[in-house]
Amino acid sequence: MSARFDQERFEELRVARALGSLTAAECAEFTALLAERAGLDLEADEIAVAAVELASLDPELAPLPAALAKKLQADAQAHFAHTPSPLRAVPPAPSPTPRPASIAERRPRAARPGWSLVAAAAALILAFVSWWPRLHGTSPEAGREALLAKAEVLTVPWKGTDFAKDAAGDVVWDPTEQRGFMRIRGLAKNDPTREQYQLWIFDETQQHPVDGGVFDVGADGELVIPIDAKLRVSKPTLFAVTVEKPGGVVVSAQEKIVLAGKV
Amino acid sequence: MAQGEAGAVQECIERYGPLVYSLARRFAKDAHAIEDAVQETFVQLWRVAPRYDATRCNEATFVAMIARRRLIDLRRRAEKHGGVEEIDEALAPPTPDHTERAAICDDAARARTALGELRPEQKRVLELSIYDGLSHQEIANATGLPLGTVKTHARRGLERLRDLLGFGRAASASGVTS
Structure with a gap:
């Protein structure tokens, strides 16, 4: 061609x-x-x-159902409790302003608190609601357990490479629903302003490994992290975690593989 | 203090929840699918929020971009499992005309103006694609235009939009990782 x-x-x-x-x-x-x-x-x-x-949207948007808003709160708390590092790297926000009635009424861009508003929330939510995900059953741990209860899921043990000899854990992947979780122990904490971990899924049907998402290790002990595959994974053959620049890469040079799990 | 910062996340949900919810209702009819879509979008938002660049677009536009990514993924999954209703062309609502209405944010207002500067056929193809979720082939079937012509209109229209709106960023890293 x-x-x-x-x-x-x-x-x-x-x-x-x-x-x-x-x-x-x-x-x-x-x-x-x-x-x-x-x-x-x-x-x-x-x-x-x-x-x-x-x-094309009417500025008078449909109101968010209260029950769904509560679920979003619980999801946020669960997320920040387990993967707080990227947001913690963002500087603190100025004081929140009174909530507007609609997006259209908000102040001009330059005067807004912006995403730092969310970032500021992350750090303290970590300590403030670490019990919340377990209470509501929406944590990655609960999601992993629920997935394991299904018959057709794939479970693959991690093996640490020379870069992370003590690292271990496993991958649970549901090929039907195209979702899964990594459980990881013993991986070194990373500085997300310098480097981040990235999951790759090697698939027989894909020419290149599929990006499974970027994540950070910010705490000792066991982490359970949702997999965020960017493309459909039909026939996985290998899961691998590499160390990449902040934000991850589209195609990895695979210079530093820290975990691998052969299917 | 902790209460105040937890309140910040709540404020973000209250501010953008209706936006994401409204977008999700365009992509799905089933209440559970809509809820799932909104939840997945917000989880993704928490992940990528640090990458938001206020010099590039409004927050609402950024949120809508992330929402569209998740909603498109969900639509693909639903299509695979036969969960998406086929659009009945006779019943499909006409492309909305909101030229007189207030816009959600500056970007939306500028996009509305920019759409008006496109050639009519480019505008039509992009509206059918973005508002009605039609594929290029479906647009060709609905309009009677050859598939190649639809693709050309989509491409040139989008390039023109991008230029008019000035969202480009020189030598940027790809955004496909989020």
């Missing part, structure tokens, strides 16, 4: 991706083509599409 054909196909897939119309096969094709094109700003397309989506 010519370079020009490749580029035209890439642009076609890039637009389809931003519009949300890629098929699973096209996702894999796009990932392969993307690997040859470092440094592209794919988010610009997505942001433009999101702005168009917002343009």
Whole structure:
């Protein structure tokens, strides 16, 4: 295939991706083509599409059901209790301002507290509600236990490499629901401003390993972390954790593999 | 103090919960699917919040972008399991015209203006794709345009939108990791 054909196909897939119309096969094709094109700003397309989506919404939005709001609170507390590091790296926020009636009425961008508002919440929520996820059964641990109760899940033990000889744990993966959890012990704490851990899932049907999500180790003891596979995983053959730059990478050079689990 | 910071997360949920909920209701009809979508979107938001760049877009646009990613994933999963209703073209609502209505944020207002500057066929293709969730092939079927023409309109329209809105960032790392 010519370079020009490749580029035209890439642009076609890039637009389809931003519009949300890629098929699973096209996702894999796009990932392969993307690997040859470092440094592209794919988010610009997505942001433009999101702005168009917002343009059609009535500013008087449907109210969030109270029960769902409570679930979101519980989810947030569970999340920050277990994976607080990335948010802790963000500077503290100014004092919150009175809650507006709608998004449209809010102050101009420059004067807003921004995402630091959420970041500030993370650190203290860690200590404040560490008991909450267990109470509500929405923690990763509870999710892992629930997944293990299913018959068709895959369980793969971790093996630490020379970079992390004492690390251990396992992966639980549900190929039907395409979700899973990593349980990890003995992995060194990381400084998320310098490096982060990233999970990779090797799949027979994918040309490149599938990104399973970036995570941090900020506490001793056992961690249970949800897997966030970016593409469909049909036939997993190997799970691996690498050390990457903050935010993770699209394609890993696999220079520092710390955990591996062969299916 | 702890109460105040926990309240900050609550404020974020109260501020953007209705937005994500409204978007989720566009993608799914089933109440459980909508709830799942909103919950998954917020978990993802907590993960990627530190990457938000206020110089690039409004918070609401960032939230909508993350929501769309999760909702598209969920739609793919639902399609695989046969859980998505086929759109009945005869019953599908017309593409909304909100030109006179207030916008949710500055980005949305600018996007509305930018849409108006596109060629009519580009605007139509993008609206069918973004608002109605149609694939390129479905748009071709619905409009009678050749598939290649639909793809060209989508591509040129999106490129023009991106330029008009100025959301690009030079030499940025890819955003596909989130």
